[in-house]
Amino acid sequence: MTTPTVLVHRDADLLAQAIAARLVTRLVDVQTARGSASLVLTGGGIGIKTLAALAASPARDAVDWRRLDIWWGDERFLPSGHPDRNETQARQALLDEVDLDPARVHPMPASDGPDGDNPEAAADRYAAELARAARPEDHGPVPAFDVLLLGMGPDAHVASLFPEMPALYDTRPVVAVRGAPKPPPTRISLTLPAIQAAKEVWLIVAGAEKAPAVRLALSGAGAVQVPAAGAVGRVRTLWLLDRAAAREIPSGLTRIASP
Numbered sequence: 652m653t654t655p656t657v658l659v660h661r662d663a664d665l666l667a668q669a670i671a672a673r674l675v676t677r678l679v680d681v682q683t684a685r686g687s688a689s690l691v692l693t694g695g696g697i698g699i700k701t702l703a704a705l706a707a708s709p710a711r712d713a714v715d716w717r718r719l720d721i722w723w724g725d726e727r728f729l730p731s732g733h734p735d736r737n738e739t740q741a742r743q744a745l746l747d748e749v750d751l752d753p754a755r756v757h758p759m760p761a762s763d764g765p766d767g768d769n770p771e772a773a774a775d776r777y778a779a780e781l782a783r784a785a786r787p788e789d790h791g792p793v794p795a796f797d798v799l800l801l802g803m804g805p806d807a808h809v810a811s812l813f814p815e816m817p818a819l820y821d822t823r824p825v826v827a828v829r830g831a832p833k834p835p836p837t838r839i840s841l842t843l844p845a846i847q848a849a850k851e852v853w854l855i856v857a858g859a860e861k862a863p864a865v866r867l868a869l870s871g872a873g874a875v876q877v878p879a880a881g882a883v884g885r886v887r888t889l890w891l892l893d894r895a896a897a898r899e900i901p902s903g904l905t906r907i908a909s910p
């Protein structure tokens with residue numbers, strides 16, 4: 652388990668730009684060292700804002716997009732192209748703008764996909780895709796993702812892991828979630844063990860309504876009550892916050908990156 656590092660930027664716009672810059676640097680470093688890199692995307696407000704900031708950044712061309720594997724941490728189980736799908740939003744914000752290798756883009760299945768309206772089968776299908784991509788050195792059923800991005804809801808949910816729900820006890824890498832408190836009710840999500848396989852987990856959070864959940868997650872709460880508390884990377888766990896989201900955490904824990 653890695654100890655989280657907390658960095659605070661002035662507001663959501665600056666936060667998104669700072670995360671985009673950090674992503675460029677990290678992905679270029681990994682590609683230089685190893686040839687290719689992997690990135691797990693999140694949905695949600697700051698997640699999509701970050702992708703838009705990356706699309707608008709002149710530095711984005713430093714990344715070799717064709718040597719990047721793109722995965723998702725969760726998906727709203729809706730038909731392909733639905734505007735509420737995290738995939739649709741990510742494509743509009745960034746993915747349609749850069750020269751990706753389509754074989755390296757791994758969206759979670761849609762409700763009109765090969766398994767039809769069966770989220771359990773769709774989750775199993777995604778788990779199988781992850782297992783095929785895992786290398787022996789990953790020591791598990793999912794790749795050791797280089798960077799895994801996670802937004803967080805005001806209830807401290809990450810991906811589609813909502814407090815007290817059965818998915819939090821599941822040891823499979825991918826699960827179907829039914830009855831989510833945030834619409835749509837049916838979703839697919841990586842579980843905590845899959846998230847914890849990532850080398851770096853970056854929690855990206857903006858907005859005052861999330862401040863209490865940020866405080867709880869950084870105060871030793873349990874992952875069943877506060878799922879974000881269980882989101883830790885193997886090598887690094889970064890909390891990247893705007894000032895509003897950071898306002899309830901003890902000052903000794905944070906570093907002010909942009910005052």
Ligand SMILES: O=C1O[C@H](COP(=O)(O)O)[C@@H](O)[C@H](O)[C@H]1O
Pocket residue numbers: 693694695696697698725726727737801802803804805808809810811833
């Ligand atoms: O529904 C979801 O919500 C969370 C958080 O979203 P936000 O808009 O409150 O930032 C997001 O991380 C997740 O991917 C998404 O499916």
